[in-house]
Each structure stands twice: as C-alpha cells, then as structure tokens.
Amino acid sequence: MTTAGSYDAVVIGGGHNGLVAALYLARAGWSVAVLERNATVGGAIASGEATLPGFVHDLYSTNQNLFLGSRTYADFGSDLSRHGLRFRTTDHPYANVFPDGLSMRVHSDYERTLGQLAQHDSGDAEGFAGLYQQYRQFAPYLFGLYGSAVPSSAAVRQVLDLLRHHGLRGARELTHTLLMSTRELGTTWFATREAQAMAACWGMHLDFGPDVAGGAMFPLLEMFADMENGMSVVEGGAQRLPQALAAVLAELGGEVRTGAEVDRVLCSNGRAVGVRCVDGSTLTARRAVIANVGPPALYQRLLECEQVPAQVRRASRGYLYGPGTMMLHLALEGPLPWAAGSGLADFGYVHVAPYVDDLARTYTESQAGLLPTEPLLIVGQTSAVDPTRAPAGHHVVWIQIRTMPSVIRGDAAGAIPHTGWPEAVEPMTDRVLAKLEQYAPGSGSRIVRATAYTPQDLESADPNLVGGDSVAGSHHLSQNFFFRPMSGHSGYRTAVPGLYLTGAATWPGAGNNATSGRLTARQVLKDVRLRGGSWAARKRRHP
Numbered sequence: 001m002t003t004a005g006s007y008d009a010v011v012i013g014g015g016h017n018g019l020v021a022a023l024y025l026a027r028a029g030w031s032v033a034v035l036e037r038n039a040t041v042g043g044a045i046a047s048g049e050a051t052l053p054g055f056v057h058d059l060y061s062t063n064q065n066l067f068l069g070s071r072t073y074a075d076f077g078s079d080l081s082r083h084g085l086r087f088r089t090t091d092h093p094y095a096n097v098f099p100d101g102l103s104m105r106v107h108s109d110y111e112r113t114l115g116q117l118a119q120h121d122s123g124d125a126e127g128f129a130g131l132y133q134q135y136r137q138f139a140p141y142l143f144g145l146y147g148s149a150v151p152s153s154a155a156v157r158q159v160l161d162l163l164r165h166h167g168l169r170g171a172r173e174l175t176h177t178l179l180m181s182t183r184e185l186g187t188t189w190f191a192t193r194e195a196q197a198m199a200a201c202w203g204m205h206l207d208f209g210p211d212v213a214g215g216a217m218f219p220l221l222e223m224f225a226d227m228e229n230g231m232s233v234v235e236g237g238a239q240r241l242p243q244a245l246a247a248v249l250a251e252l253g254g255e256v257r258t259g260a261e262v263d264r265v266l267c268s269n270g271r272a273v274g275v276r277c278v279d280g281s282t283l284t285a286r287r288a289v290i291a292n293v294g295p296p297a298l299y300q301r302l303l304e305c306e307q308v309p310a311q312v313r314r315a316s317r318g319y320l321y322g323p324g325t326m327m328l329h330l331a332l333e334g335p336l337p338w339a340a341g342s343g344l345a346d347f348g349y350v351h352v353a354p355y356v357d358d359l360a361r362t363y364t365e366s367q368a369g370l371l372p373t374e375p376l377l378i379v380g381q382t383s384a385v386d387p388t389r390a391p392a393g394h395h396v397v398w399i400q401i402r403t404m405p406s407v408i409r410g411d412a413a414g415a416i417p418h419t420g421w422p423e424a425v426e427p428m429t430d431r432v433l434a435k436l437e438q439y440a441p442g443s444g445s446r447i448v449r450a451t452a453y454t455p456q457d458l459e460s461a462d463p464n465l466v467g468g469d470s471v472a473g474s475h476h477l478s479q480n481f482f483f484r485p486m487s488g489h490s491g492y493r494t495a496v497p498g499l500y501l502t503g504a505a506t507w508p509g510a511g512n513n514a515t516s517g518r519l520t521a522r523q524v525l526k527d528v529r530l531r532g533g534s535w536a537a538r539k540r541r542h543p
C-alpha cells in the first residue's frame with residue numbers, strides 16, 4: 001500500500017455536493033482532497049457532445065435554478081464567474097401539451113400566464129392565483145427549511161417564524177398542502193384535467209406518482225419558483241459548473257483527483273482516519289472523511305462489516321430507490337414543430353404526459369417492472385435557452401423519460417419482448433419518438449442524431465444513481481425530512497465518528513441545490529470545534 005497524502009479532510013466523490021463541502025472546509029483553512037472515480041468531476045451534472053460534434057448536451061441534470069437560488073451561489077458566485085461560469089435564462093420556463101394542439105404555458109410574466117389560463121378555464125386561473133398566494137405566503141419558510149439541517153435549531157426557527165406570522169391556522173394550511181398527493185393538489189386547486197396534469201408532472205421529476213402522499217411540495221415550489229425566476233442552464237454546458245467549483249477549490253488550496261475510486265474507508269479505534277483507493281494507495285484524513293454516496297454504498301461496501309453496528313447495516317439495506325430514468329438526447333436541424341404552435345419551441349421544458357391518469361398508470365407500470373405505454377416526456381429545449389449549444393439553425397433537445405423500470409419484467413403495451421436494457425433501448429426509443437411525433441408532427445424528420453441512456457447507463461456513469469434512479473433514493477415521506485437518509489440517522493454524521501455522508505441521499509435531497517454539501521461542511525466544522533473544546537477542557541483538568 002502506498003500513502004498518497006495526508007489531509008485534514010478527504011472527500012469521496014466529486015459530485016457538486018462533495019465539491020461544495022470541500023470548498024467550505026478549504027475556506028476555513030483546511031487541507032482537503034476530493035477523490036472522484038470518473039475522469040471528470042460533477043456526477044449527475046455533466047455535459048458533452050453526446051450526439052455530434054458541435055452539439056453540447058447536458059447529459060443528466062440541466063435546470064440550474066436550485067443552484068442559482070442556493071446559499072453556496074451567494075457565497076461563491078463571484079469566484080465561480082471568474083472561472084467562466086455563466087447562466088442563460090429563459091422567461092418561458094415551462095409548458096404542457098395535450099392532444100388536439102392544446103397547450104398550457106407558464107411565462108415569467110404572471111399576468112400573461114394568468115390570462116392564458118383564464119382563456120382555457122376561469123377556474124384554472126383562479127386556482128393558479130390562489131395557489132400562488134399560498135406559495136408567496138409560505139415559500140420563505142419552505143425555502144428556509146430546505147436550506148437548514150433537519151432537525152436543527154435553524155429548522156425549528158423556521159417553524160416558529162411560520163407560527164408567529166401565520167398562526168396555527170397557517171401552519172395547518174401548509175401542512176395540509178404538503179401532505180397532499182399531486183393528484184389531490186390538482187383537484188383541490190384546478191378545474192380542468194389539463195391544469196391538474198401540469199401540477200402532477202412536476203411530482204414525477206422526483207419519484208411522486210400522482211397518488212403518493214407528500215408529492216405536492218415539489219410542484220408547489222417548482223411551479224412558482226420557475227415562473228418567478230425563469231429557467232436557467234449553464235452557458236456552454238452543465239459541466240462548467242463543477243469545473244468552476246473545482247477551480248475555486250484549487251485556488252483555496254484544495255486538491256481534486258479524478259480517476260480515483262475509493263473502495264474502503266479506513267478506521268482506527270472505531271474512527272474514520274482515511275481512505276483506500278482501488279489502486280491500493282491510501283490517503284490519511286486527520287479530521288474527517290466525507291462520502292458523497294448513498295447509505296448502501298457507505299455501510300455495505302466502503303466500510304468493513306465490523307465497523308458498522310448491525311442495526312445501521314440493516315437500515316441501510318432498507319434504503320429505498322425510486323424508479324429509473326431514461327435519457328434521450330437529440331441533435332435537430334430546426335426547432336421541434338409543436339402542433340400547439342411555434343412559440344412552444346421557446347420554452348425551457350415542455351411536459352408531454354398528457355393527463356394525470358396517464359402519469360399514474362406510468363408510475364405503477366414502471367414500479368411493477370413494466371416498460372410504460374405512455375411515459376412522461378420532459379422535453380428540455382436546451383438550445384432555446386442557450387443558443388451556444390448547437391450550430392446556427394440547429395438545436396439540442398434533452399428528453400428525460402419518467403418513469404422507467406430499473407429491471408425490466410415485461411412491456412405494459414405488450415410490444416417489446418426484451419427484458420434486458422441493451423436490447424430494449426431501441427424499441428423504447430422508437431416509442432418515445434412516436435409519442436413526440438404525435439405532439440410535434442414532423443419532428444422525426446428534423447432529428448439528425450439521437451443518443452439514448454438507459455437506467456443502467458446512468459448507474460454506470462454515476463453509481464449514486466442506483467437502478468437509474470435520478471434522485472438517488474426515494475423522497476417519499478418515510479425517507480424524507482428528518483427520515484433522510486434513514487430514520488434515526490438524519491443529518492450528515494454517520495454511525496462512525498469522523499465519517500460524514502453528503503449528497504442527494506441526505507436532506508434536502510436531490511437537485512443541484514448544493515445545500516447538503518454546505519450543511520455537511522458546517523456539521524464537520526462544528527464537531528471539530530466541539531471536540532477541540534472538550535479536548536481543551538480535558539487538558540485543563542488533566543494537564
């Protein structure tokens with residue numbers, strides 16, 4: 001075994017959360033190394049010429065609104081922009097399309113959005129206005145909670161502030177909404193099945209089929225935050241975001257090593273003291289090891305069995321992953337020719353479902369291992385937001401296909417006989433493109449090249465996306481808030497002193513929010529201060 005260095009902290013995994021945790025520690029004066037198994041940092045934030053030279057696709061995540069709204073961006077935004085990080089934003093954030101050329105469009109211009117909804121049905125416009133009012137009332141507390149460790153005194157403060165300003169009645173109203181499924185949210189607020197579908201589609205970005213309790217929170221936040229802020233992507237490709245994080249980290253003295261896969265967290269006297277890489281080299285961590293992975297990887301693979309209490313190991317086996325995702329990247333010679341009108345090609349996202357019942361069937365089918373008949377297409381029109389992504393007159397389109405079985409047991413439509421993803425990917429791509437053709441007739445003839453990534457491909461690219469679960473673990477109520485990542489193990493400490501868990505598997509979960517990385521670093525620094533305090537006290541007592 002060769003020793004490859006000694007640091008205050010070693011971070012396993014260079015996803016944006018791992019990098020952000022390292023950044024805050026480096027800013028506090030710590031020596032830090034980030035070890036990333038891939039050739040590039042960023043995990044699920046990556047971009048590349050997935051179809052043809054000159055066409056830059058966001059390979060996985062694309063919408064950077066959460067990052068832009070994060071405390072980390074507030075803290076490091078000017079440093080990141082010095083390293084070339086820029087964003088492009090559209091004021092046409094999202095829309096839904098329906099049969100017969102119908103669409104629902106949400107613009108950053110609230111009055112315009114409301115006017116269009118009213119043209120469709122006055123009940124939808126009234127509902128949208130009512131729900132927006134609720135969002136405006138409660139968003140500060142929800143975002144406050146989203147940016148705080150849970151449980152923590154900061155989280156309690158959010159709840160107390162909510163009670164102070166809105167009383168028990170307000171707290172009851174908000175809790176009622178948050179416990180709703182997306183179907184319940186839609187039928188409570190909207191008159192037509194089109195508007196109801198608009199809300200439910202947002203739940204499917206996470207792992208909330210329309211009938212899962214607790215699904216309403218994400219649509220409540222995304223529908224209105226995206227309306228208010230527009231939708232943003234990284235200029236030139238998502239990869240520039242983690243690259244800029246790594247560049248700022250390097251300026252602060254931090255080190256990033258790519259092609260460095262960790263296979264063991266080293267412990268001594270029950271405490272994490274370093275890591276071993278697959279090439280046998282070891283790194284010493286004097287103060288903390290931070291793992292940007294999921295609980296099963298940490299407790300079942302990275303740690304020796306005897307380091308993990310049996311109950312924790314058992315709990316990690318029960319960590320639930322959501323259904324899979326398939327990605328389809330298109331290089332187009334022209335915008336998508338939407339039946340609902342050419343203006344639709346300007347929107348950041350177009351949801352093609354069409355209705356809540358279709359989403360419910362899709363969710364159930366994929367959970368049962370069946371290729372869904374009518375999967376949801378989240379069509380990201382990346383080059384409409386950032387024209388630098390494709391040659392003039394051409395476009396890149398990002399389609400997230402939700403939800404998919406991780407392991408195929410059959411086909412709900414009875415047409416695809418394959419149960420292996422390598423064979424099923426082509427006919428499934430044909431099904432997706434046929435659906436797109438229904439809503440954007442002539443789109444097929446504009447496709448110059450298509451590249452599909454199966455749920456298996458996603459997991460191969462980033463082992464945190466187990467089974468192609470794009471959200472790194474279910475966000476259902478039993479595994480969210482103070483049950484994330486596991487009941488009794490919320491927060492960022494682990495069962496092993498000196499070892500911390502960060503990333504989408506921890507609160508506040510998936511998304512490019514950078515929050516978990518920041519909160520993990522804060523926990524680490526706090527623990528070291530506390531230990532320092534108790535050591536100092538012990539030293540005073542026993543000089």
Ligand SMILES: Cc1cc2nc3c(=O)[nH]c(=O)nc-3n(C[C@H](O)[C@H](O)[C@H](O)COP(=O)(O)OP(=O)(O)OC[C@H]3O[C@@H](n4cnc5c(N)ncnc54)[C@H](O)[C@@H]3O)c2cc1C
Pocket residue numbers: 012013014015016017018035036037038041042043044045059060061062063064065066067260261262263292293325327400458461462463464465469470471472502503504505509510511512513
């Ligand atoms: C298809 C898709 C679409 C998405 N769309 C959006 C979106 O539009 N907007 C949004 O906000 N969010 C989106 N998300 C979610 C978001 O991208 C993720 O939640 C987020 O990137 C997670 O970041 P992370 O730092 O926690 O971990 P990850 O991004 O998963 O990074 C973890 C890193 O750790 C590395 N690693 C793991 N194990 C080891 C090891 N043993 N040794 C060394 N390295 C290791 C991995 O290679 C990886 O690079 C999407 C996700 C996917 C998959």
